[in-house]
Amino acid sequence: MNPNYNFAFLDEGSKREIRRATLKAVAIPGYQVPFGSRELPIGRGWGTGGIQLTLSLIGPDDVLKVIDQGSDESVNAVNIKKFVALCTDVKTTTHTREATLIQTRHRIPEVPMTNDQILVLQVPIPEPLRVVETREELTKRMHAEKDYAPMWLQLYESLIRYGRVTISTEYPCMVEDRYLLNPSPIPRFDTPKLYDAECLYLFGAGREKKIYAIPPHTKVSPLAFDDVPFQRETFPGKRCRLCGSADTYLDEMFDSATGERFYQCSDTSYCQEMRAR
Amino acid sequence: MILSETPILKVEHLTVRYGDGCSQCQTHLEKNRCTACGSIWAASDVSLEVYPGEVLGIVGESGSGKSTLMQSLYFDIEPTSGQAFLRDYRGGAQSIWETSSAEKRDIKNCVMGMVYQNPVMGLRMDYSAAANIAEKLIAAGHRDAGKMTGRVTELLDAVEILVSRMGEAPRHFSGGMQQRVQISKALANNPALLLLDEVTTGLDLSVQAKVLDLIRKIKARYGISILLVSHDLAVIRMLADRTIVMLDGRIVESGLTDQILEDPQHAYTQQLVHSLL
Numbered sequence: 388m389n390p391n392y393n394f395a396f397l398d399e400g401s402k403r404e405i406r407r408a409t410l411k412a413v414a415i416p417g418y419q420v421p422f423g424s425r426e427l428p429i430g431r432g433w434g435t436g437g438i439q440l441t442l443s444l445i446g447p448d449d450v451l452k453v454i455d456q457g458s459d460e461s462v463n464a465v466n467i468k469k470f471v472a473l474c475t476d477v478k479t480t481t482h483t484r485e486a487t488l489i490q491t492r493h494r495i496p497e498v499p500m501t502n503d504q505i506l507v508l509q510v511p512i513p514e515p516l517r518v519v520e521t522r523e524e525l526t527k528r529m530h531a532e533k534d535y536a537p538m539w540l541q542l543y544e545s546l547i548r549y550g551r552v553t554i555s556t557e558y559p560c561m562v563e564d565r566y567l568l569n570p571s572p573i574p575r576f577d578t579p580k581l582y583d584a585e586c587l588y589l590f591g592a593g594r595e596k597k598i599y600a601i602p603p604h605t606k607v608s609p610l611a612f613d614d615v616p617f618q619r620e621t622f623p624g625k626r627c628r629l630c631g632s633a634d635t636y637l638d639e640m641f642d643s644a645t646g647e648r649f650y651q652c653s654d655t656s657y658c659q660e661m662r663a664r
Numbered sequence: 665m666i667l668s669e670t671p672i673l674k675v676e677h678l679t680v681r682y683g684d685g686c687s688q689c690q691t692h693l694e695k696n697r698c699t700a701c702g703s704i705w706a707a708s709d710v711s712l713e714v715y716p717g718e719v720l721g722i723v724g725e726s727g728s729g730k731s732t733l734m735q736s737l738y739f740d741i742e743p744t745s746g747q748a749f750l751r752d753y754r755g756g757a758q759s760i761w762e763t764s765s766a767e768k769r770d771i772k773n774c775v776m777g778m779v780y781q782n783p784v785m786g787l788r789m790d791y792s793a794a795a796n797i798a799e800k801l802i803a804a805g806h807r808d809a810g811k812m813t814g815r816v817t818e819l820l821d822a823v824e825i826l827v828s829r830m831g832e833a834p835r836h837f838s839g840g841m842q843q844r845v846q847i848s849k850a851l852a853n854n855p856a857l858l859l860l861d862e863v864t865t866g867l868d869l870s871v872q873a874k875v876l877d878l879i880r881k882i883k884a885r886y887g888i889s890i891l892l893v894s895h896d897l898a899v900i901r902m903l904a905d906r907t908i909v910m911l912d913g914r915i916v917e918s919g920l921t922d923q924i925l926e927d928p929q930h931a932y933t934q935q936l937v938h939s940l941l
Contacts, residue, residue, distance in 0.1 A: 536802045540791070543798050543802065543809060547794045613808040614811075
């Protein structure tokens with residue numbers, strides 16, 4: 388552990404302020420709580436919201452896993468893991484089951500999470516209404532008045548133009564029939580995992596200075612018209628070329644030499660476990 | 665028409681002032697501007713009633729307070745003082761200006777319909793015509809996309825727009841068509857009152873005639889009450905049962921339309937009628 392820094396890099400006062408905002412977020416599921424986003428040795432937009440949550444929560448006994456687009460080995464994931472390890476000396480892992488704290492960008496692990504685990508999501512744009520209203524003053528008022536008609540209109544427009552809802556990631560969800568929430572950029576595939584989950588989901592947006600949460604066993608419903616049910620992505624007839632799984636979220640890839648198209652599990656650690664079995 | 669019925673709309677002492685006002689405002693008005701403090705009295709002590717199935721015309725030159733009245737009723741501007749009662753909002757027991765912004769939104773969406781002179785004010789130019797109309801339905805709580813599209817089809821039919829064009833954005837429509845989309849949007853939730861603000865201004869004569877014809881049909885078919893603002897006496901003569909003449913933010917004359925146009929009493933009305941004929 389680097390002796391020049393406090394445990395987990397941030398000073399105790401900062402960690403306490405972030406935890407206080409986190410507690411408020413847990414108490415009001417789906418509500419975006421403002422917090423004083425700190426400077427970090429990483430640029431904003433590179434997961435600083437998630438890192439601050441991780442740093443404020445981590446203790447010496449925690450086991451950390453960091454994933455980016457489902458992968459434990461991508462540059463962003465590796466560097467965040469190194470940074471946290473450097474200033475805490477906690478154990479890191481790639482196995483979802485071993486971890487107590489998982490920081491992620493874009494994916495929720497394939498292995499179902501349990502009630503002693505926390506998933507920290509890095510959030511680029513916390514405001515689900517930003518696509519329909521650019522002014523913060525108005526989106527705040529819309530949340531206060533539960534006026535989500537413009538978002539429904541966006542969905543309807545999508546149906547009229549394309550015959551289906553075309554949102555692929557960040558699918559807007561109602562939390563406990565009260566707040567509309569942007570589930571970070573997770574694919575539609577992962578959205579149902581937010582409903583009545585065992586684990587705690589925390590969302591941190593460093594640049595936008597917001598924290599929000601989905602506590603365990605919370606009702607999280609994707610917006611959907613009565614006659615057009617919400618659907619996740621499916622991969623009909625496709626399998627992971629490495630482990631053979633057909634029930635996971637698959638990445639489409641191309642062999643640069645042959646130009647051949649193939650599919651592979653986005654969750655690399657899950658894929659490895661399946662192969663080891 | 666039975667005037668003893670409960671009015672659909674009752675406005676009492678509407679005053680809209682821009683500026684702080686001063687003790688000399690009442691005695692130092694030059695047109696509607698106070699020479700002492702510079703405040704503008706856009707509307708002063710305006711009271712009127714609209715009865716079921718009636719078309720009430722409002723005439724007056726530019727700056728006479730016609731649009732101020734309309735925009736106050738549609739909550740686009742906040743009146744300085746005065747009250748307005750709608751039969752269909754709490755049975756007329758509470759002024760629509762003394763309620764929460766969420767309730768105001770409900771009133772706009774379900775009890776009234778508005779057609780602006782400038783379609784940009786009333787339509788989302790980049791959304792499809794269908795979505796523009798469905799916006800009102802969504803706001804009223806509809807969540808069945810198929811049923812909404814059915815209603816949209818009905819409404820487009822009523823204003824003689826080809827249903828095959830409902831997926832196009834109003835930006836690509838002619839001025840007359842844009843007005844017709846606005847009218848069908850205003851009618852979406854069968855409101856009791858339609859506010860028409862200079863709907864034919866800026867349209868060429870044959871298109872004007874079509875839109876006026878449409879308004880007459882709608883009046884006959886739905887028995888809806890209409891508050892019609894125009895500076896065009898021909899429009900007023902054609903549509904309005906009763907007419908109010910405004911000048912410098914005040915009502916200077918009111919009565920049956922024929923009476924106003926054939927036997928004007930106020931000097932300004934005489935001048936107005938004379939200039940037409």
